[in-house]
Amino acid sequence: MKNKLCELLNIKYPVIQGGMVWCSGYKLAHAVTASGGLGVIGAGSMSKEILAEHISKIRSAGTTNFGVNIPLLNKHSSKHINTVIEKKVPIVITSAGNPSLYTQKLKEQGIIVLHVVSNSKFTMKAMHAGVDGIIAEGFEAGGHNGREETTTLCLIPEIKNICTLPIAAAGGIASGASMFATMSLGADGVQIGSRYAVCAESSAHEHFKKIVLEAKEGETLLTLKELAPVRLLKNPFFKEVIQAYEHNFTIEKLRELLNKGRAKKGIFEGDLINGELEIGQVASQLNHSENASEIMSDLMDVFRLTQNEMIQIKL
Numbered sequence: 001m002k003n004k005l006c007e008l009l010n011i012k013y014p015v016i017q018g019g020m021v022w023c024s025g026y027k028l029a030h031a032v033t034a035s036g037g038l039g040v041i042g043a044g045s046m047s048k049e050i051l052a053e054h055i056s057k058i059r060s061a062g063t064t065n066f067g068v069n070i071p072l073l074n075k076h077s078s079k080h081i082n083t084v085i086e087k088k089v090p091i092v093i094t095s096a097g098n099p100s101l102y103t104q105k106l107k108e109q110g111i112i113v114l115h116v117v118s119n120s121k122f123t124m125k126a127m128h129a130g131v132d133g134i135i136a137e138g139f140e141a142g143g144h145n146g147r148e149e150t151t152t153l154c155l156i157p158e159i160k161n162i163c164t165l166p167i168a169a170a171g172g173i174a175s176g177a178s179m180f181a182t183m184s185l186g187a188d189g190v191q192i193g194s195r196y197a198v199c200a201e202s203s204a205h206e207h208f209k210k211i212v213l214e215a216k217e218g219e220t221l222l223t224l225k226e227l228a229p230v231r232l233l234k235n236p237f238f239k240e241v242i243q244a245y246e247h248n249f250t251i252e253k254l255r256e257l258l259n260k261g262r263a264k265k266g267i268f269e270g271d272l273i274n275g276e277l278e279i280g281q282v283a284s285q286l287n288h289s290e291n292a293s294e295i296m297s298d299l300m301d302v303f304r305l306t307q308n309e310m311i312q313i314k315l
Contacts, residue, residue: 044069263276
């Protein structure tokens with residue numbers, strides 16, 4: 001498949017793997033790139049030294065085309081920016097912050113820059129900053145999310161109306177059919193998180209993967225909008241958050257509740273009681289273990305099947 005997203009990122013299929021904290025190490029990024037998509041190392045859970053190590057390891061594995069996701073609100077973001085420049089990373093995806101901070105600095109080094117947005121306002125800011133592409137992430141997505149709660153199917157047409165850059169749709173996408181749907185609305189490809197979060201090459205704990213694969217419809221919820229909106233799987237820690245709201249906790253108290261390495265506990269260490277279990281609404285559609293190669297094959301097979309069915313309907 002060839003389109004402007006594939007050409008921009010030098011990939012066979014228009015599929016970007018989400019840079020998810022505690023899931024997206026070099027093994028997953030290497031596997032996704034090897035299957036024809038863009039593998040992404042998630043820097044959000046890494047120190048400068050760990051990020052440098054993962055970049056070195058993915059190159060040692062033979063992968064030259066990959067990305068690094070850098071949440072700009074992360075306390076290590078400036079160090080991560082310097083690391084990707086020093087290591088000559090080809091593609092950087094920035095998120096959760098102002099795209100004007102580092103876009104030009106990265107582009108001056110020949111790095112392709114994409115920015116994650118949740119509304120039209122931030123799309124305009126990203127375009128003004130000079131990014132090369134947009135990842136439009138809807139309310140369905142796991143992890144940190146937009147406050148507006150705009151769904152992916154509403155967000156893509158809005159952004160397509162104002163943006164001529166390559167657009168990847170994100171949030172609630174885990175199948176070739178949903179990929180086809182978002183591309184029919186104007187996206188040039190997709191970013192997929194949750195399905196890759198629980199695949200064989202993900203660095204997430206097996207306990208986390210298991211509970212996600214067992215998740216039913218309605219078992220995730222967007223919360224903590226006062227701090228940074230995050231979609232969580234319901235568990236005992238989630239109940240603590242709900243109780244905090246019932247007791248009218250201050251923002252400081254809510255922050256204190258979170259500042260205990262909750263995401264690491266839940267996703268990386270497999271503590272399903274005290275951990276923060278970040279995953280998308282689409283978790284209820286995931287029910288079996290698979291590897292990155294199998295995911296890509298299935299995505300593209302179902303995409304082509306759906307495309308052919310739509311052609312037949314038109315005829």
